Amino acid sequence: MLNVVDDTVNPVEPFLRTDRMPHIWCPGCGIGTTVNSFARALIDSKIDLESLALVSGIGCTGRVAGYVKLDSFHTTHGRAIPFATGLKLANPKLNVVVYSGDGDLSAIGGNHLIHAARRNIDLKVICVNNLIYAMTGGQTAPTTPGHATTSTNPYGTFEPAFNLPHLVEAAGAVYVARWTTFHVRQLARSISEAFQKKGFSFIEVISPCPTLYQRRNKMGDGLDTMKYYKEKSKVKNGAPTSEVGLTLNGEIAVGKFVDRDRPDYQSMMRAQYVESLGDLYVEMTDPEEPEMECVCG
Numbered sequence: 001m002l003n004v005v006d007d008t009v010n011p012v013e014p015f016l017r018t019d020r021m022p023h024i025w026c027p028g029c030g031i032g033t034t035v036n037s038f039a040r041a042l043i044d045s046k047i048d049l050e051s052l053a054l055v056s057g058i059g060c061t062g063r064v065a066g067y068v069k070l071d072s073f074h075t076t077h078g079r080a081i082p083f084a085t086g087l088k089l090a091n092p093k094l095n096v097v098v099y100s101g102d103g104d105l106s107a108i109g110g111n112h113l114i115h116a117a118r119r120n121i122d123l124k125v126i127c128v129n130n131l132i133y134a135m136t137g138g139q140t141a142p143t144t145p146g147h148a149t150t151s152t153n154p155y156g157t158f159e160p161a162f163n164l165p166h167l168v169e170a171a172g173a174v175y176v177a178r179w180t181t182f183h184v185r186q187l188a189r190s191i192s193e194a195f196q197k198k199g200f201s202f203i204e205v206i207s208p209c210p211t212l213y214q215r216r217n218k219m220g221d222g223l224d225t226m227k228y229y230k231e232k233s234k235v236k237n238g239a240p241t242s243e244v245g246l247t248l249n250g251e252i253a254v255g256k257f258v259d260r261d262r263p264d265y266q267s268m269m270r271a272q273y274v275e276s277l278g279d280l281y282v283e284m285t286d287p288e289e290p291e292m293e294c295v296c297g
């Protein structure tokens, strides 16, 4: 376990690969702020770091995997959830966190997102939503609000955007929350709560990309965006997710929207096999105990 009680160092520093600093994120970017909340949630929830794995896809947010001093995997674009699913199935004792961008999770990875929620795979998904594909130059994403200006819609977007909390709730997620990078404590608390849940948990963090989204939409720098989040956010715990869609300049509903229980994928699988196979069903052994016999001939 890491020593996190030395008060001569910043409490989140032991969670970072400081040898990789300076990081690539621009001044005012919100991604680092989300990492701070994540590290504080790890401290607060006293989670065993030996049984934690973090998986990201590709994008500015995806770079988180390279900066955290954890078992972390920087996978391919849109494939963080299937990779994480494999980890969880192979070692059910792991706490598996998916940490990725809105584009990675809801565009190219959109199918994986809805099916992991439908199956209720026990994953904690942290989606940093900066409303665009940042790393590749600020293109329109499925999350970009109508009328926003992006590199691919210089005259404004006109496609309806995904309301991610509504999407994942409809697909079956058991825990759904949204905060902004202004809400650092609430975000840390939600991440800690998600660690207590068994099943598919989804936390959306609205986060500034001052270099691309904020600049093109004349929303100022990182600090201006914090003021904007403070002014526009309204805590609406338990709000119907159908009502929390985002607009270009409108209210940002934040809070815990969904907290419910239903059997997760592995519990359903076990129940089904016990029902069908009875005593013939043999629970998979711990992958660290090499006593599984090969039955494949």
Ligand SMILES: Cc1ncc(C[n+]2csc(CCOP(=O)(O)OP(=O)(O)O)c2C)c(N)n1
Residues within 6 Å of the ligand: 058, 059, 060, 061, 062, 077, 100, 101, 102, 103, 104, 105, 108, 128, 130, 132, 133, 134, 135, 136, 141
């Ligand atoms: C298969 C594949 N398609 C496209 C890309 C190019 N690509 C890299 S990151 C990215 C979008 C990232 O957007 P998002 O997930 O929102 O992350 P952000 O950079 O905004 O944090 C794209 C399209 C890629 N790397 N691989």
Ligand code: SF4
Residues within 6 Å of the ligand: 024, 025, 026, 028, 029, 030, 031, 060, 061, 130, 134, 135, 208, 209, 210, 211, 212
């Ligand atoms: S391009 Fe945007 S999202 Fe990427 S590091 Fe810079 S500010 Fe952050």
Ligand SMILES: [Mg+2]
Residues within 6 Å of the ligand: 059, 101, 102, 103, 128, 129, 130, 131, 132, 133, 134, 141
């Ligand atoms: Mg993005």
